[in-house]
Amino acid sequence: MFTTAALALALLRADSPAVGAPAPGFTATDMSGKSVSLSDFKGKYVVIEWTNNGCPFVKKHYESGNMPAIQKWATGKGAVWLSVISSAPGAQGFVEASEAQAMYKGDYWKGSKVLLDPQGTLGHLYQAKTTPQMFVIDPDQKVRYMGGIDDKASANPGDIAGATNYVKQALTELMSGKEVSVPRSRPYGCSVKYGN
Amino acid sequence: MTAIACLALIQQSPCTAAIAVSHVQVRAGDTFEAVVRLDTQDEWHVYWSNPGDSGTAPTVKWILPKGVTVTGPEFPVPTVHLDESGTTFNFEKSLSMVYRMKVDKGFKGNSVKLAGHADWLVCKSQCLPGSADLEANVSIGDEPATSPDSDAVKAAVEALPKTSTDVTVSATKDGIQVGWKTGAPRSDLTPYFLPSEESSFDFKSQVWSFSSGVATGLVKVHPDSTSKPKRLRGLLYWGDPSSHNPEAKFAVNIDVPTP
Numbered sequence: 001m002f003t004t005a006a007l008a009l010a011l012l013r014a015d016s017p018a019v020g021a022p023a024p025g026f027t028a029t030d031m032s033g034k035s036v037s038l039s040d041f042k043g044k045y046v047v048i049e050w051t052n053n054g055c056p057f058v059k060k061h062y063e064s065g066n067m068p069a070i071q072k073w074a075t076g077k078g079a080v081w082l083s084v085i086s087s088a089p090g091a092q093g094f095v096e097a098s099e100a101q102a103m104y105k106g107d108y109w110k111g112s113k114v115l116l117d118p119q120g121t122l123g124h125l126y127q128a129k130t131t132p133q134m135f136v137i138d139p140d141q142k143v144r145y146m147g148g149i150d151d152k153a154s155a156n157p158g159d160i161a162g163a164t165n166y167v168k169q170a171l172t173e174l175m176s177g178k179e180v181s182v183p184r185s186r187p188y189g190c191s192v193k194y195g196n
Numbered sequence: 197m198t199a200i201a202c203l204a205l206i207q208q209s210p211c212t213a214a215i216a217v218s219h220v221q222v223r224a225g226d227t228f229e230a231v232v233r234l235d236t237q238d239e240w241h242v243y244w245s246n247p248g249d250s251g252t253a254p255t256v257k258w259i260l261p262k263g264v265t266v267t268g269p270e271f272p273v274p275t276v277h278l279d280e281s282g283t284t285f286n287f288e289k290s291l292s293m294v295y296r297m298k299v300d301k302g303f304k305g306n307s308v309k310l311a312g313h314a315d316w317l318v319c320k321s322q323c324l325p326g327s328a329d330l331e332a333n334v335s336i337g338d339e340p341a342t343s344p345d346s347d348a349v350k351a352a353v354e355a356l357p358k359t360s361t362d363v364t365v366s367a368t369k370d371g372i373q374v375g376w377k378t379g380a381p382r383s384d385l386t387p388y389f390l391p392s393e394e395s396s397f398d399f400k401s402q403v404w405s406f407s408s409g410v411a412t413g414l415v416k417v418h419p420d421s422t423s424k425p426k427r428l429r430g431l432l433y434w435g436d437p438s439s440h441n442p443e444a445k446f447a448v449n450i451d452v453p454t455p
Contacts, residue, residue, distance in 0.1 A: 156315075
């Protein structure tokens with residue numbers, strides 16, 4: 001007698017977005033209440049970042065100035081940087097639009113738009129698991145990098161100096177006409193605080 | 197056991213750390229155990245060596261005198277937790293990490309001072325970092341003497357999954373085939389392989405088969421892995437992996453080279 005048992009735990013959801021495949025299209029609302037679609041940015045590089053301002057891993061990159069520095073560098077190169085907050089109301093990282101506008105500005109944040117995703121729709125579409133978690137999308141709107149912000153999976157700001165920043169590396173390579181040398185990595189951080 | 201509250205959040209901390217040693221005195225050349233225990237408040241958890249889709253494993257950075265070496269940590273069997281953001285391997289209530297301390301035969305000195313800096317991430321609906329400085333002293337003498345914490349240390353050691361090489365491993369097109377040579381210890385339950393290292397093998401893609409009481413599993417390399425891991429390290433696990441009841445699960449360590 002020969003029986004097969006598949007692992008039921010695997011069946012959470014369908015396949016993740018894939019490197020080389022078209023990026024899942026979406027329309028979301030930014031912190032100023034405006035509608036934002038991925039298709040608005042055809043022809044540009046787009047970075048999508050999942051964030052949660054209470055997560056120690058996110059704090060590592062924001063309070064050190066590392067994340068805003070990369071945001072400033074990327075947008076200075078013409079890329080669009082979308083920071084997504086998928087925390088549910090009441091969960092760590094959730095902010096109302098007015099709170100977001102007060103926080104995501106100045107030296108703290110140098111991205112293009114903050115997308116509010118309290119229902120987790122965008123997070124589930126991209127199957128975001130951690131904060132931070134990063135995607136780099138090319139001008140043809142294909143996913144070219146997905147994974148962690150860098151190769152040092154820790155919450156210690158002291159690890160930033162010796163880390164390879166995968167997002168900066170991928171954008172640099174793509175903008176130079178090269179293939180992305182590390183197109184995928186394990187994202188690390190806090191779990192995305194979706195609602196139940 | 198010496199309990200030390202998380203340094204940053206003395207009153208509100210959902211986690212405390214403590215250290216215990218098996219002996220108050222050992223001889224030069226002996227090995228003894230040190231246990232670092234993390235106790236969490238209800239519903240909070242800390243992570244296994246492979247945290248899964250999020251989180252991070254606790255770490256202890258040891259400062260030891262010359263002539264003393266440490267191996268570990270060894271973890272007990274974690275609970276598998278699934279939620280909207282993925283799968284994690286973690287511990288609720290408490291985690292005891294076991295370290296083995298080896299004192300060289302030529303050790304010079306009257307005592308061994310163990311100093312460790314523990315860091316962890318503790319999560320519930322939010323995640324908080326924590327840290328603590330831990331310290332213990334063990335004398336060097338002619339005869340070993342157990343410590344008042346020796347029973348607690350012994351219990352932590354006995355709670356570790358037992359090591360087994362009673363498995364066969366062979367290569368497949370995109371993964372590893374794992375077989376249990378002498379028949380699964382719990383042929384009435386579906387086994388799982390829990391990889392103990394991040395991004396080595398994909399916990400979610402495994403499929404198990406049974407034939408004449410022998411369990412065979414196909415485990416794929418994790419999609420985030422940049423190369424096929426050289427060793428298959430982790431737990432073969434029978435029972436309900438999401439149960440918090442240790443009696444409801446059975447696991448053995450495996451650590452074998454991959455083909």
